[in-house]
Structures are given as structure tokens and as C-alpha cells.
Amino acid sequence: MGNLIAKRPLGVDPVGHGDLVLAEVDLGRVTSVAPFAGADVARVLKPLVFPAPGVVSSKGDARLVWTGRGQAFLFGAVPEGLGAVAALSDQSDGWAGLSLTGTGAVDVLARLVPLDLRALVPGQCARTTLGHMPLILIAVFGGFEVLVFRSMARSAWHEVEQALRMWGARAQC
């Protein structure tokens, strides 16, 4: 087979209002990590730790994001030997990432996400919904990363862009 060209889920240019920017994020390699019962994952994961609910463990570019009961998503290379202590599955092409950062990120997402986002600080994450879409929400410095199923990428972008524009229009009047 010839060389295939990887396509981004969206392939769109950033949009924004003031310093608030909605952009597509290249998630890179994403692996679901579900530790086997009683297995010692700590030793293999070092310097990352398997996160408690709602928590992100990070070191440099590598991140381990809690995504459910007994499950976290690893962003970055898979450590040697992890497959022996946890069930791994490649999620890289299954998810799309959006970032919303800048003034008003909380107010815009509050229109779509049923959580008090003011309480979410960098290092924390949540499983919830964006409209009716399953969502992994990660708090980052100055805003959020919004992860949805790749099949819903365009709907998610549309929803957030619409909310951003409405919020921007109100802010102006």
C-alpha cells in the first residue's frame, strides 16, 4: 500500500472573539489504559500516576487523563511493559480535540456543558456532555480542551463556534 495521508478530524482554521480562541488540537497518540484488577501499574507508569477520578497526571508532554471507572487515556508514548498490567486499546483515530482558551471560555462552554466550569482548574478533567455528545473535558491553562468522538467532531465544532459567536455578540452590545 502506498503512503496514506492522515487527515485531521476537522481541518479547520481557528476562530475567536477578542483573545478567546477556538482551535483544533492534534491529540497525537491516544491509548485507553484500564489496569487489571490488583495489577501494579504504578511502577510501569512512573513518573505518571494512574489518576483519581477527575484528575490529570502529567509530566512534560505525556498526560494520563481519567476517563471513567478504572480507565484513563494516555496521551503520548506507551511505556514498555504497560500491556502486561493493563488492558490497552488504541484510541488515536477515535477522538477529535478542540481547544477553547482565553477570556470567556467558561461562559461560552457553560452554554453547552452542565457543570460548574468555574470550579474546574488545570490538572482536572470531567466526563460529561457537550449538548448531547459524550465529552471528555480537560481544564488547561486559560481554558479547556474538549474531546469528542471523531464522528461528532463537526457537530461539536459547530456547537462551540455558535456559542462563541452568540457570546461575542452579547458582549458587544
Add this chain to the structure above:
Amino acid sequence: MRITCPLCGPRDRREFYYYGSEDYLTQPEVGDLDAVDAQLHLRDNVAGRVRDVWYHEAGCASWLVVTRDTVSHAVEKVELVANVKGILAKTKLKGGAA
């Protein structure tokens, strides 16, 4: 209505899928047809305290046992099915649905 998931914290009811009475966590003895019949079809429909199985569908994907009052709508307790003691023991009891 809000349900406080043991893992995710307080969440809107719409994040959860309602499965049914906690009786579904109990398996009747193989061959005990009356118990199977009771487990599948007989429910008390209580006005008051009930214990039901819910699923945190739009959250952490945990199965939960929610204790709530159908009259006052108060939610008394939310537990992970995985942590509810006695579920496995119950599956071996005679008589099925308790």
C-alpha cells in the same frame, strides 16, 4: 433531580440511564422457575424508599445503586454496584428476588 455519583460528584439526572429495581442484581437459583418469574415480573411499586440500578452513561460509566424516596424525591444514597456488599453473596441465595 440530581444524583451524586461517587466518582463524578453531583450530576444532572439526564447523565444517567435508569435500569430498574436492584432486584436485577440478584440471580435466582438455576431451575427455580417461580423465583425466575418473580425476578422478572414481580415488583412492589413502592411509594417511598426504593433502591434502583442506574448507569452513569454520560459520565464515568459506573453502574450505581441509588436509594431514593419516590414521594419526596430525596436521594438518600448512591453506591457503586461494584462496592455494594453482599451482591455476589445474594446471587447464591435461594429464592431469587428479595
